Amino acid sequence: MGFEGFIAEARRLLGDRVYVEGDIIDRYSRDWWPLAILLEKMGLWGFRAKAVLFPESVEEVSGLVRLAGEHGVCIIPYGGGSSVTGATSPREGCVILSLSRLNRILEFSEEDLIVTVEAGALLREVELWLNERGYTLRYTPQSFDLASVGGSIATGGVGQYTTGYGGIEDVVVNLEVVLPTGEVVWARSVTTPRSAMGPDIKSLFIASEGSLGIITKATLRVIPRPEYVLKGAFELPSFQLGLRVVRELLLRGFKPAIARVSDDREALLRFDRSRPVLLLSYEGWDSDLVSLLWSRTARLVESMGGVYVGEELFDRWLDQRFKYLDEMKLLDSLNLWFETIDIATTWSKAYKAYTGVREGLERLGNVVVMCHASHFYLTGVALYFTIVYEKNPELYWRIVDTALEQAVRAGATLSHHHGIGLLRAKWVDVDPGQSRVVLERVKKALDPRGVLKPIW
Numbered sequence: 001m002g003f004e005g006f007i008a009e010a011r012r013l014l015g016d017r018v019y020v021e022g023d024i025i026d027r028y029s030r031d032w033w034p035l036a037i038l039l040e041k042m043g044l045w046g047f048r049a050k051a052v053l054f055p056e057s058v059e060e061v062s063g064l065v066r067l068a069g070e071h072g073v074c075i076i077p078y079g080g081g082s083s084v085t086g087a088t089s090p091r092e093g094c095v096i097l098s099l100s101r102l103n104r105i106l107e108f109s110e111e112d113l114i115v116t117v118e119a120g121a122l123l124r125e126v127e128l129w130l131n132e133r134g135y136t137l138r139y140t141p142q143s144f145d146l147a148s149v150g151g152s153i154a155t156g157g158v159g160q161y162t163t164g165y166g167g168i169e170d171v172v173v174n175l176e177v178v179l180p181t182g183e184v185v186w187a188r189s190v191t192t193p194r195s196a197m198g199p200d201i202k203s204l205f206i207a208s209e210g211s212l213g214i215i216t217k218a219t220l221r222v223i224p225r226p227e228y229v230l231k232g233a234f235e236l237p238s239f240q241l242g243l244r245v246v247r248e249l250l251l252r253g254f255k256p257a258i259a260r261v262s263d264d265r266e267a268l269l270r271f272d273r274s275r276p277v278l279l280l281s282y283e284g285w286d287s288d289l290v291s292l293l294w295s296r297t298a299r300l301v302e303s304m305g306g307v308y309v310g311e312e313l314f315d316r317w318l319d320q321r322f323k324y325l326d327e328m329k330l331l332d333s334l335n336l337w338f339e340t341i342d343i344a345t346t347w348s349k350a351y352k353a354y355t356g357v358r359e360g361l362e363r364l365g366n367v368v369v370m371c372h373a374s375h376f377y378l379t380g381v382a383l384y385f386t387i388v389y390e391k392n393p394e395l396y397w398r399i400v401d402t403a404l405e406q407a408v409r410a411g412a413t414l415s416h417h418h419g420i421g422l423l424r425a426k427w428v429d430v431d432p433g434q435s436r437v438v439l440e441r442v443k444k445a446l447d448p449r450g451v452l453k454p455i456w
């Protein structure tokens with residue numbers, strides 16, 4: 001029984017793919033939560049992985065989960081480690097199980113437009129493999145180079161094409177999961193676009209953050225790569241108008257592949273423009289149709305007060321969109337740090353949420369707040385705030401609390417895609433609110449011994 005017994009048996013199963021010391025432990029002791037990175041730089045990050053395990057097959061994952069149950073050890077699944085909420089942070093009594101060696105692409109059907117991959121495969125690898133064959137997932141979060149398929153599903157992520165193609169829930173068709181008992185199940189015994197044979201079990205694991213099961217395989221829908229793309233930028237009199245413009249586009253059925261509205265502060269810092277900026281792109285397989293969509297869209301945006309400023313700003317965003325490391329280095333050199341807050345709300349509350357969070361944060365002093373909206377739905381929008389502040393862990397929690405309090409006041413969800421993690425654990429009474437008991441009971445039923453990481 002206990003940790004030592006678990007490690008001894010894990011070694012019998014995995015051989016030398018079990019680590020209890022060395023660089024690997026350092027690497028897996030935090031994820032990309034900005035606070036964790038800051039505290040680590042300051043020598044204050046207190047979490048340390050006790051062990052890191054590298055299974056190579058679903059049988060090994062299942063075997064480890066069974067052993068963990070027998071020895072009273074808890075397991076934290078780890079994909080790409082790009083969580084920005086501390087969701088993979090080591091917890092008392094837990095070991096880290098890396099999915100990185102379950103990274104194979106298993107099956108691809110051009111006719112059915114589905115690909116089945118192991119959950120540790122990085123999004124980038126799957127996308128490049130598909131691109132070579134003329135297909136795409138159209139799922140590219142900014143963490144494209146870091147995030148795994150399983151981690152993206154377990155977080156409930158979104159990519160830069162959400163407005164056109166939906167979030168990860170629209171990409172996932174079926175899932176294989178190792179339950180906390182070690183049993184291996186597929187969410188559906190057959191892979192079909194939809195089924196009414198009982199509730200949609202795969203939804204239980206989307207955004208479950210590794211607490212209900214370990215995703216080991218995923219079947220994902222693909223699309224042929226669009227052949228025609230038209231893109232451009234508009235300057236706008238206000239952020240509010242930008243939100244209204246995209247709402248209007250969606251209502252008329254002019255659904256862009258990408259839509260992104262930057263407020264005045266972000267427009268200044270990212271695009272050297274003094275007014276808010278709207279980026280749009282349309283794509284498809286019929287050039288006439290794409291051109292028609294673009295021209296109707298441009299006419300509508302201009303009729304609402306937007307001014308077309310060409311493609312250059314869109315191209316600049318495309319070029320910069322994965323260069324977050326440069327920005328982090330720059331902030332670090334200036335003794336500054338950052339946090340990002342991703343909320344979502346309905347149209348009637350969106351502007352109130354925007355002003356509430358921005359003004360609430362600005363009242364704290366010593367912070368710069370910028371915002372963009374880049375995930376649009378028929379009924380509402382996500383707002384993404386980037387907050388730059390002087391490196392100070394105390395100020396950090398005031399920033400987070402203020403932003404989330406304002407979001408609650410405005411009737412927003414407290415995370416659109418980053419998830420709960422350690423960052424939002426204390427907010428679950430508010431959001432999801434009452435239904436947290438349902439999740440807690442599901443957790444208890446599936447995982448009575450607490451073999452997988454706690455639900456909050």
Ligand SMILES: Cc1cc2nc3c(=O)[nH]c(=O)nc-3n(C[C@H](O)[C@H](O)[C@H](O)COP(=O)(O)OP(=O)(O)OC[C@H]3O[C@@H](n4cnc5c(N)ncnc54)[C@H](O)[C@@H]3O)c2cc1C
Pocket residue numbers: 031032076077078079080081082083084087088099119120140141142143146147148149150151152153154155156157158159160208209210211213214215216324417418
């Ligand atoms: C620079 C940067 C940009 C980002 N941009 C975006 C963005 O555009 N959109 C977005 O949605 N997110 C973004 N994120 C956040 C992060 O990338 C996503 O949350 C991503 O989905 C996490 O995937 P991962 O494989 O790194 O998961 P990890 O960080 O490894 O894990 C995240 C959570 O999922 C669990 N988990 C991991 N793998 C599995 C599995 N196989 N089975 C069960 N549970 C598992 C973990 O226990 C943890 O709770 C960004 C992060 C960074 C650092």
